[in-house]
Amino acid sequence: MKISIYGVGYVGLVQGAVLADAGHEVMCIDVDENKIDDLKRGIIPIYEPGLPGIVEQNSREGRLGFSTDPTAGVDHGELQFIAVGTPPDEDGSADLQHVLAVAETIATHMKAPKIIINKSTVPVGTADMVKDKVAQILEQRGEAIEFFTVSNPEFLKEGSAVADCKKPDRIIVGTDSEYVAGVMRELYEPFNRNHDRIMFMDIRSAELTKYAANCMLATKISFMNELSNLAEQLGANIESVREGIGSDSRIGYSFIYPGCGYGGSCFPKDVQALIRTADQNDIEVQLMKSVEAVNNSQKRKLFEKIWDHFAGELTGKRFAIWGLSFKPNTDDMREAPSRVLMEALWEAGAMVQAYDPVAMDECQRIYGQRDELMLAGTAEAALKNADALVIVTEWQQFRAPDFDLIVESLNHPVLFDGRNIFDPERLKARGISYYSIGRGQQ
């Protein structure tokens, strides 16, 4: 099938490459000329395991192309995917300007019937807005070309996006057309062999399903984080509690890890956007507001522990930070807890010596060159003459470090662990002051 995808970010590029890999003919369009130039030269603008291989192979074999030319994009596919960003607007609602810009592009250039599929995370009612926009432009053009709007939200996880797209848990398709349902079934047939993963529903329910999924996951995290603060105060160990409740099959082990808060490009903005949608509809969503508030305060937890340990005397102190991305296996630093921590440390007059396996360029891009930030070449180099080590992202390679080297390199053997990756008893035995989440100070 011929497919055009607007937006070559984490969603558009991965989905485009995976659809091409399944045999479809995909053209990816982006307004960012640098990204498209890079992709044409085989340079992948994001870090995503497994992505370079399938982009290279499918480009070489002619199933995957890249362009900045919207006309070529509109001409190419009967299926037109919108996968552009929907960042939070000033009031927290999803900013739909990019989605509507693509709708306008399609409507302006289309010469044949199109199925317009929204993959971006968008508030309920957006498919109707896209429909109105396209209809209005076609009317201005004096054309009566048939088109359909579909909601097909994306559930991939950064860090395992390729695998998630190849084997999705479910494929949600919101449509009111039998014809479109048939086309979507054919499109996703290659991913549907093992069992039927496609769930058809009305468009509004599909749009809401995406928010419901992310808000539920964010709720689990904030619940555990809130509980971890209580556990700490009560002298309980939140990790024992986690295992205790996770063993209940109604609760399960996933997404109940306490930590220094959730970040990324999805949870924070999607929780905010759902709150905004509820406000606009005069519905009180107390739970979601609390989930957001708990997370915002949890992101400051590491800094508070550091502040308390050093009795507020942070001027001139150096902190080694391991992990900058909002979670392992990605270079994405959007809304990352590391940013809240670094900015608070700088505000307090401290210096940061940071290391991340893949997010260093992104960190440099965000913060530029500044005296209070040193990006170290290795995790070990970040430790040199630092007053403490802070673990913010639980990259696999941080889990079994050389503790002797840590003790030798630091001015004081102090470790703040925002992800509970170490055993408090073992660190205590090595003479390291160890602070983690919900387990008290050891």
Ligand SMILES: NC(=O)c1ccc[n+]([C@@H]2O[C@H](COP(=O)([O-])OP(=O)(O)OC[C@H]3O[C@@H](n4cnc5c(N)ncnc54)[C@H](O)[C@@H]3O)[C@@H](O)[C@H]2O)c1
């Ligand atoms: N990142 C994730 O893990 C994830 C997962 C599921 C859903 N989503 C949702 O998918 C959407 C895209 O997210 P992302 O992380 O891929 O975003 P991103 O910021 O990585 O990429 C968006 C791309 O869209 C491009 N763009 C903007 N306007 C354009 C236009 N008019 N025409 C063509 N391209 C345009 C930008 O240049 C950029 O390259 C968002 O709504 C997001 O909430 C993201």
